[in-house]
Each structure stands twice: as structure tokens, then as C-alpha cells.
Amino acid sequence: MSPLCICVPSTFINIHFQYIFFRQVDVIEGCRLPVLRKNQENEDEWPLAEILSVKEIPGRKLYYVHYIDFNKRLDEWVTPERLDMKKLQFPKKEAKTPTKNGLPGSRPSSPEREVVRAAGTGPQHPPSRPPQPQAQQKCLPTKTSIPDFQVLQQQPPTITVHLCFDFLSPLFKSSQNGTARRPMPNQPGRKRKQPPNCGGTDEDSQDSSDGIPSAPRMTGSLVSDRSHDDIVTRMKNIDCIELGRHRLKPWYFSPYPQELTTLPILYLCEFCLKYLKSLKCLQRHLTKCNLRHPPGNEIYRKGTISFFEIDGRKNKTYSQNLCLLAKCFLDHKTLYYDTDPFLFYVMTEYDSKGFHIVGYFSKEKESTEDYNVACILTLPPYQRRGYGKLLIEFSYELSKVEGKTGTPEKPLSDLGLLSYRSYWSQTILEILMDLKPDNGERPQITINEISEITSVKKEDVISTLQYLNLINYYKGQYILTLSEDIVEGHERAMQKRHLPIDPKCLHFTPKDWSKRGKW
Numbered sequence: 001m002s003p004l005c006i007c008v009p010s011t012f013i014n015i016h017f018q019y020i021f022f023r024q025v026d027v028i029e030g031c032r033l034p035v036l037r038k039n040q041e042n043e044d045e046w047p048l049a050e051i052l053s054v055k056e057i058p059g060r061k062l063y064y065v066h067y068i069d070f071n072k073r074l075d076e077w078v079t080p081e082r083l084d085m086k087k088l089q090f091p092k093k094e095a096k097t098p099t100k101n102g103l104p105g106s107r108p109s110s111p112e113r114e115v116v117r118a119a120g121t122g123p124q125h126p127p128s129r130p131p132q133p134q135a136q137q138k139c140l141p142t143k144t145s146i147p148d149f150q151v152l153q154q155q156p157p158t159i160t161v162h163l164c165f166d167f168l169s170p171l172f173k174s175s176q177n178g179t180a181r182r183p184m185p186n187q188p189g190r191k192r193k194q195p196p197n198c199g200g201t202d203e204d205s206q207d208s209s210d211g212i213p214s215a216p217r218m219t220g221s222l223v224s225d226r227s228h229d230d231i232v233t234r235m236k237n238i239d240c241i242e243l244g245r246h247r248l249k250p251w252y253f254s255p256y257p258q259e260l261t262t263l264p265i266l267y268l269c270e271f272c273l274k275y276l277k278s279l280k281c282l283q284r285h286l287t288k289c290n291l292r293h294p295p296g297n298e299i300y301r302k303g304t305i306s307f308f309e310i311d312g313r314k315n316k317t318y319s320q321n322l323c324l325l326a327k328c329f330l331d332h333k334t335l336y337y338d339t340d341p342f343l344f345y346v347m348t349e350y351d352s353k354g355f356h357i358v359g360y361f362s363k364e365k366e367s368t369e370d371y372n373v374a375c376i377l378t379l380p381p382y383q384r385r386g387y388g389k390l391l392i393e394f395s396y397e398l399s400k401v402e403g404k405t406g407t408p409e410k411p412l413s414d415l416g417l418l419s420y421r422s423y424w425s426q427t428i429l430e431i432l433m434d435l436k437p438d439n440g441e442r443p444q445i446t447i448n449e450i451s452e453i454t455s456v457k458k459e460d461v462i463s464t465l466q467y468l469n470l471i472n473y474y475k476g477q478y479i480l481t482l483s484e485d486i487v488e489g490h491e492r493a494m495q496k497r498h499l500p501i502d503p504k505c506l507h508f509t510p511k512d513w514s515k516r517g518k519w
Contacts, residue, residue, distance in 0.1 A: 027051055027063065027083065030091035034084040035065050037074075046084060052235055064235055071414065072331055073251030075236065237261040238328060242282075244270035244356055246381045250328035270356055273321035292354030294318065294346045300394070302505040304350045305358075307394060309508070312339030312362075319344055322360060326377045332413050333375050341365055342374065345398075347391060349382075358382045361391050365513035370457060372399045372406025376416060386499045388419040389426075393501045399455040400503075402510045407457040424464040426497070427454050429490045432482060 027033075034046035049065040052075070056062075062077045233253045241248040242265050260266055260277060267282040268275050271291040276282045295318050296310035312319040319339035327333070344362045348355035359378035364371060373395050378388045399406040408420060431450060435443035451458045465471050470480045 027054065027080075027085075027088065028090075029053060032068070032089040033087050035067070035078055036082040036084070037067070066234065072234070075234075238266055239263075240265045241268060241325070241328065242266070242279075243268045243325075243379075246379075248328070248380055252328060252331040254324055254327035256324055268321075268325065271354060272318060273325060273357075274317075275321065275324070293348065294355065294357065296344075296346075299508045300501075300506050302502050305390070305499070306348045306350060306355055308346045308348065308355075310344040310346060312342040312344060316340075322346070326360070326375060329377055329380065330375060330413065332411055345391075345394065347387065347394070358387050359391055361395055363395070370404065370406055371409045372396070372404070372455075373408040376408065383415075386497060388415075389423050389497065390499045390501065392419060392423045396455045397501050397503060397506060398508060398510075401506070401508055405451050405455050405457045407460055421464070421467065422493070424456060424460055425468055426490060426493055427456065428461060428464055429468075429482070429486070430494070432480065433487065433490070 029051055031051045032048055033051075035049040036044060036046055039045050047070065048068045050068060051063050052066055053064040054061060055064075055077075061080060063080070063083065064075065064077050066072065066075045235253060236250055237253050238250045238256060238261060241250060247265070256266065256275060260275065263277055265279075266275055267277070267279060269282065269285055269289055269291075271293065272289055272295075274285060274289075276285055293306075294308040294310060295315045296308045298306055299309050300307035310319060310322075316339055319342070320337055322344060323337075323339065341364055342362045343365060344360055346360040347358045349358050350356075357379065359376075359382060361376035362374045364374055373392075376388075376391055376395075378391065395408075396406065408416070412420060428450060431453060432445070435445060437443055447458050447461055450456070450461050454461075465480070468486065470482065470486075472479055472481050
């Protein structure tokens with residue numbers, strides 16, 4: 001008797017297997033898989049994402065995902081329909097939880113993962129394109145010693161300038177954001193964070209390649225120590241903020257009180273920045289709040305733009321509320337509740353209702369590393385309107401009055417780096433293009449002279465010249481070559497810059513903060 005054979009279509013087997021597979025697999029925290037999202041061109045893409053949290057709401061589950069190699073401000077809650085379960089990767093279980101820098105409970109930077117694939121064929125998603133960087137950073141080899149060079153007269157389309165490097169063998173190293181820095185000698189008991197390779201573009205990747213994070217900086221003011229990141233601080237905790245006539249979608253975690261994080265909207269008084277839980281509470285607060293501008297001294301006003309100087313010790317509550325708001329949009333800084341060592345410069349726009357906050361920057365009262373900015377932020381409703389460069393220019397105007405050169409505290413965010421690169425480039429090119437021949441001789445200028453005119457540190461001047469690829473070696477000499485493309489691009493950029501700082505409108509007297517009595 002021959003055995004009974006039953007023919008079942010392979011399509012049915014595949015479908016049935018996949019149905020069983022999806023019913024049994026439970027997506028947990030730490031899993032990685034492709035997730036559907038829209039890119040800048042509004043096209044579908046499937047980048048790899050990590051599940052940071054899972055929550056259940058009536059009727060379905062939601063997953064909080066972080067897109068690998070994307071900025072954290074793009075993290076979001078997604079529905080199960082946007083997950084590609086065929087390429088699910090589970091975190092590999094380990095016997096013991098590895099530690100970072102002796103901190104128990106920390107997970108390795110890049111744990112190995114087990115890939116689980118469903119049997120059968122399914123729609124294959126093309127590999128997602130990496131996030132488009134907003135500015136391409138150039139990593140150019142630095143020179144340990146650059147001698148003086150002569151001016152060469154070249155025919156159009158180029159303009160050449162004689163540049164003197166008037167300091168000896170300044171062995172510069174490139175920092176994370178491409179800014180040249182002098183190496184500091186190692187001091188006992190003091191660990192310094194080693195800069196990663198120039199090729200990195202993700203400011204969120206602060207850990208070293210072997211999974212052991214670098215030691216936090218001891219000399220900066222608000223630099224974030226990423227080794228203490230956990231799931232809570234990696235997730236946005238505020239859905240929406242109402243500030244005056246604007247509603248803001250936060251980008252990152254900010255440590256507002258826990259009971260406020262469950263509200264659909266967090267209300268802020270736009271003048272004192274006090275946070276309230278409901279619109280009714282805000283309306284009642286506005287009847288009592290007498291402020292129509294930030295506390296402190298108004299040190300600049302031109303047209304509708306004003307700057308207020310706020311002492312973190314004298315106006316502690318306002319300063320703390322400002323830091324809480326700023327942390328929603330700054331991921332690379334740490335929020336300190338001790339605001340005494342800082343000054344805050346708040347830029348406002350004036351109308352009939354009062355002075356509305358546009359952005360701010362903070363700086364240390366005493367900086368041992370010549371930092372003139374600790375944190376800088378333009379609020380999202382005012383971005384891409386020239387206010388970021390205005391904040392940067394104002395910080396350097398203060399440095400000019402103080403008779404110092406300054407630099408922003410590193411690392412810069414991606415948007416901060418773009419703004420500073422643009423400001424440095426425009427400022428330095430403006431000086432080079434204004435140079436005139438002296439007695440028929442070719443124009444000459446030194447790095448020190450550029451630094452003294454602009455109050456930009458020499459390291460930033462050199463890194464900007466390298467970034468623009470202006471320094472060339474010709475017949476045994478170093479020359480600056482300005483091509484027609486660079487000149488035309490600079491002229492177009494300056495035409496769009498409608499908000500320059502007028503030094504005549506600045507009323508500022510620097511203080512000697514080394515005398516503790518002035519604190």
C-alpha cells in the first residue's frame with residue numbers, strides 16, 4: 001500500500017509560518033529593526049532603529065524608537081504597522097552586565113545582536129540613506145610649523161593675500177568639531193577627553209570604540225557626560241510647550257517635574273518662564289506677574305531687538321527656568337541647578353505686549369580656557385532668520401569690550417557648528433576682502449591681527465581657513481587664495497545678513513569676577 005501524499009501550496013505554508021511567527025515574537029526594549037519614516041523629500045525609507053521603550057494604550061501598543069545614526073531629536077513613538085518584523089534583531093543576552101568606567105548597570109555601546117528573520121520571501125526594503133549632514137566637515141592635515149611667506153600676484157579669477165603665521169610651531173590638534181586646539185600637558189589627577197576622529201559627524205556618539213567612555217571634562221561648564229545616559233534621559237518627556245503665541249515640540253529630555261511630563265501641553269509664562277500645568281493656571285499667573293521683559297540689565301537695544309544681561313546668582317529662579325527650557329533643545333549639555341557661576345544674555349523682540357524671548361547664550365563669569373559661550377540657543381520659531389548669527393556676533397562684541405579673544409565651549413551641536421562655521425567664514429572673508437595694497441605692495445596680514453580684530457581665537461581662525469581650503473603652498477611660500485566662487489558666495493551671504501550688531505548701541509561695562517565680592 002503506497003503512502004498517502006497531500007500536496008499543500010508553498011504559499012500557504014509561508015503565510016501560515018509567518019502568521020505563527022508574528023504571533024509569538026514580542027518586541028522588547030533593546031531590539032533593533034527597520035522602521036518606516038518619511039525623509040526630507042517626503043519619501044518612504046526604512047532606517048534601522050532601536051526600541052527604547054514600549055507602552056500599551058487601549059487597543060494597541062506603541063514603541064519609542066531611536067533611528068541609528070540619526071539625531072536624537074528625530075526619535076518618536078511609532079505604531080506596530082511601521083515596524084519591519086522580518087529583520088528583527090534581539091539584544092544578545094550576557095551572563096553579567098558589563099560596566100563602563102566602573103559604573104554598574106551600564107550596557108556596552110554596541111552590543112552584539114541576534115538577527116531573527118521570518119521564513120519565506122517578503123518585500124525587500126532598499127537600504128536607507130544615511131542622514132544628510134547639514135555641513136560637510138573637512139579634516140585637513142595640520143602643520144607643526146608654518147613659516148612666513150611672500151605675496152604672489154596672480155591673475156584673475158583668484159585673489160591672493162600674504163598671510164603671516166606669527167607664532168612658532170603651535171602643534172595643533174583637530175577637535176571634535178574641526179576646531180584646532182593646542183594639546184595640553186597631562187596633569188596628575190586630571191583626565192581630559194580625547195577627541196574622536198575627524199570623520200565622525202554624529203555629536204551623540206561620545207563613547208570610545210571599545211565601549212569605555214572617555215572621562216568627563218573637568219574644565220568646561222555644561223559639557224554632558226554621556227556615560228551616565230539611561231533610557232529615561234534618552235527619551236523625550238514633554239510632548240508640547242506653549243510659550244506665548246508659540247507652541248514648541250521639544251527635541252530632547254528635560255528634567256521638568258515628573259507630574260508635568262504626563263500633560264499634553266506644558267504652559268510657560270513667556271516673561272518669567274515659570275512652568276504651569278494648565279491654561280487656567282497660566283491666565284491666573286499672568287494677572288500677578290509684573291514682568292514684561294527678562295530680569296536684569298538691558299545692555300543693548302536697536303530697533304525691536306534687545307539684549308538683557310542676567311546674573312545667575314541674583315536671578316536664580318529665572319536662570320533655572322531658562323535652563324530647563326533650553327535643555328529641551330540642547331542634547332549635548334548638562335543642566336546644573338547651580339547657576340551662580342554663569343551670566344545669561346537673553347535676546348528679545350519687542351512689541352506692544354512686551355519683550356518676547358528669541359534666544360540666549362550663557363557664559364562663565366570666570367573661564368580658564370577663554371570660553372565666551374557655554375550654551376547658545378535660538379528657539380525653533382525664530383530659527384533660519386539670522387538670529388543665531390546675531391547671538392554669536394553679540395558674544396564676540398562683548399569679548400571685544402573685555403579686550404579678550406574667545407571661543408565657544410565644545411562640543412558644539414550640529415546646528416551650532418553650522419552657525420559658528422558660517423559666522424567665522426563670513427567675518428574672516430570680510431577682513432581679507434577689505435585689505436588694500438600698501439604703497440603698491442601686495443596686502444599682508446597675520447593670524448594675530450585677524451584674531452585681534454575679530455576677537456576670534458587663533459585656533460578658530462586657522463581651522464576656518466583650513467575648512468575653506470584657502471591656505472595653499474606655492475613656490476616655497478604659503479598664500480591665501482580667494483577664488484571667484486568664494487568671493488561671490490560671500491557676497492551673496494552678506495546680502496542676506498540684515499541684522500548686524502551695532503557697537504554704538506551696546507552699553508556694557510565688564511566686571512572683574514576674580515573678586516568674589518562681585519558675585
